[in-house]
Amino acid sequence: MDGVILYDKPAGVTSHDVVARVRRSHDRIRTGHAGTLDPFATGLLLVLLGRATRAQQFLMGLPKSYETVARLGATSTTGDPEGEITETGRVPPDPPALPTGVVRQRPPAYSAIKIDGERAYARARRGEAVEMPEREVTVTRFEQLWRRGDTAGFAIDCSSGTYVRSLILELGDAYCLELRRTAIGPFHVADADPERIVPLGDVLARVLPSLHLDPESARRAGHGAPVPGEIPGGGEHVLLTDDQGPIAVAVPRDGGLLKPTVGFRA
Incomplete structure (x- = not known):
């Protein structure tokens, strides 16, 4: 399980x-x-x-990958079909300017981010003004795939924490009509x-480097004790395994040791 x-x-x-x-x-x-x-x-x-x-x-x-369909020439209070829609007729240029690299963006007020311990969307739905802090995200791909009339399709590859609704909003008068996540890592x-x-x-073997332990080291790691070893290829975390499967995720410590921080045996 x-x-x-x-x-x-x-x-x-x-x-x-x-x-x-x-x-x-x-x-x-x-x-x-x-x-x-x-x-x-x-x-x-x-x-x-x-x-x-x-x-x-x-x-x-x-990192995440998305495909989205944007409605052009209109705005939404939530950035998606669930908000109040205002027709403006102002359509972003074709092709639009699509930023990549490190991007500063402000998450939508109708988001799950907590402000003073409460979800932002709960405050926004009560009609409260919600000031969302800006954040830096990384966009490695932002491509217009097609455009037909007042809709356009985009492919986006980005770092975790990126709000696609905000990327589409920044195009001008546009909002996300459809959004589909196609990949996670x-x-x-x-x-x-x-x-x-x-x-x-x-x-975990697909997202972290792994290190196979001998039986004694595996026993020690299973109890949370540091074991000798290095992270293959470097990095901040390593998956410790033995013939029975994953033992723990560990971090490097002084003296050539790996300290288990998240265990899977107990």
Whole structure:
């Protein structure tokens, strides 16, 4: 049961709805996810089962890929079809200026970011003015795929934490009509299967360097004790494994040691 489901979320349900659905179908096992999708959005959601919930931090930060359809010549109070729509007729140029690299953006007020302990969208829905802090994100691909009349399709590859709604908003008078997440790091929506649990060890081996331990070192690491070793290729984290599978994620310490910080055996 310790693993990840690659789930193709449909439109009209929340990420929490998907997690609850999976939890019910797997005997109420501990369940979570690695990256929220808005209710109107579709696409890849990583649903974590059992001890895989302990690895959430290593999956949350993976880069994301999206395909979006933008409505041009109109604005939305939420940046998506659920807001109040205003027709302006002002259409962004073709082709539009599409920024890549490090981009400063302001997340939409209707987002799940917490402001003073409360979700921003809850404040915005009460009519409160919400001042969202700017953030820096990295966009490695922002490409217009097609344009037909007042709609256009875009492909976007970006760092974790990027708001696609904000990228489309910055085009001018435009908002996200459709949004689909096609990939999270090395995981693709084309491989989604709600009935298949990808083993935790297989998932982490695709996102972290790994080090196979001898039996004594594996026993020590399983109890949280430091073990000798180096991270292959460098880096901040390494997956410690033995013949039974994943033991822990560890970080380097002085003296050529690796200290387990997230364990999967106990």
